[in-house]
Amino acid sequence: MIRIVKSTVIILTTIAFTLTPYTQVRAITGNANMTQQLNQIIMKDPALQGAIAGISVRSAQNGAILYDYQGDVRLRPASNMKLLTAAAALKVLGENYTFLTEVQTDAKEIKKTMSGNLYLKGNGDPTLLKEDFENMAMAIKKLGVKKIKGNLVADDSRYDHVRYSLDMPWSDETTYYGAQISALTVSPTKEYDSGSIQVKVQPGTKIGERVKVTVTPETNYVKIMNRAVTVAEDGKKKITIEREHSKNTVTIEGTLPLKAKDKKEWIGVWEPTRFAATVFRQALADHGITVTGKIKTGPVPEQAKLLTKHQSMPLSELLVPFMKLSNNVHAEMLIKEMGMVKEGEGSWEKGLAILKSEVAKLGIDPNTMVIRDGSGISHVDCIAANQLSFALFSVQKEKWFPVYLNALPVAGKPEKMVGGSLRKRMKNPSTAGRVKAKTGTLSTVTSLSGYVNTKSGQTMIFSILLNNMLDETKGKKIEDTLVTILASQ
Structure with missing residues (x-):
């Protein structure tokens, strides 16, 4: 049984926008009906049985907490970590910074x-x-x-x-999102998956033929072992594309039916x-x-x-593919760049120290967090939902906030560089275009933190961290339901 924290409804007095220290903004305030609706989801959704949820909702106007369910419990944020990395990069490097x-x-x-x-x-x-x-x-x-x-x-x-952050799983070594970190990289497309190649597999012209393989960018740096064959139109589409550990040999195996759609895979190079x-x-x-x-x-x-x-391109433009598409490599390169600019050393040690100092300037004590990387790929990172929601409140005072907000995925907007990782979610008119938030996914973890413009015209800040999930897809549906409730207020 999930324990529900009882929320108290009090009268909210409007105050001027100021950066209040995180520990002082603790009054639980909000709408009793909204609280009941949110509690109902958390208590009754079977996907949350045995899981841990941390949920924080704040007023964007003054930072007061409108809803808090285990908001001070440290949880794995997954790619919601990038919210802090992006803010720190804008503060340290500036929106016009170029490479x-x-x-x-x-x-x-x-x-x-x-x-x-x-x-x-x-x-x-x-x-x-x-x-x-x-x-x-x-x-x-x-x-x-x-x-x-x-x-x-x-x-x-x-x-x-x-080349790899401290807790990068070995199983992610060959993936584009686990690609090696270097000061000199190349990307295959304008989605800027640095240090990766795109492998496209298409069926041959007749049964029994090897499939057609295209590598972008075209290069002999990677050796392709093509063992996949074309089969009849009603045959199985079962293709695997894998790079060998510590080598640049990519093996393609399986079957692809005639006239089948091509299969694309992004592979991190060695x-x-x-x-x-x-x-x-x-x-x-x-x-x-x-x-x-x-x-x-x-x-x-x-x-x-x-x-x-x-x-x-300037950092203001770079933030769009970084945040919309949740690019892990960009996050870690920005961490090292901050270390180089501020401390003369492009390392995780120096960069993460800068990140923590910038987090402190947002009014949050970094000593109450565990920060091991800039992307959130670590399963050791630990941040509380109330801390993330307060960071989102604090950044509103920065002159670069419009750049930051523009980089967040927008719910229900189909254009990839607008909707990003939220382009296929919350398409309902009550939420489409009204939710700007950073998604996050790891094995057993899903998260969503950002801003929602409500029916009554106010803006709410929210952070939803769901850990120990058996099914991340169900977790994302819960996130969408909770944010839809917020939007209806």
């Missing part, structure tokens, strides 16, 4: 045949695409360069070489730095520039000269 990728050389002269190494220096841009490397190659071609008698050296020294250098070398070759040496890694020497550079 530079540079191409330099130690050759004494810039001419048709250059004797010296070519250096590709990454500075943490998580949005590099193949076309960006092609543009840099084109810029070098315009300098008249056709041959480089030397090596192509990739410099990812801005960040340390610890050593993204070398992958980016390989893509750049191919771009150089495509523009008639030959590099005679090997691909190596190392720092750019002090005497090197800049040939060209690429500037990323």
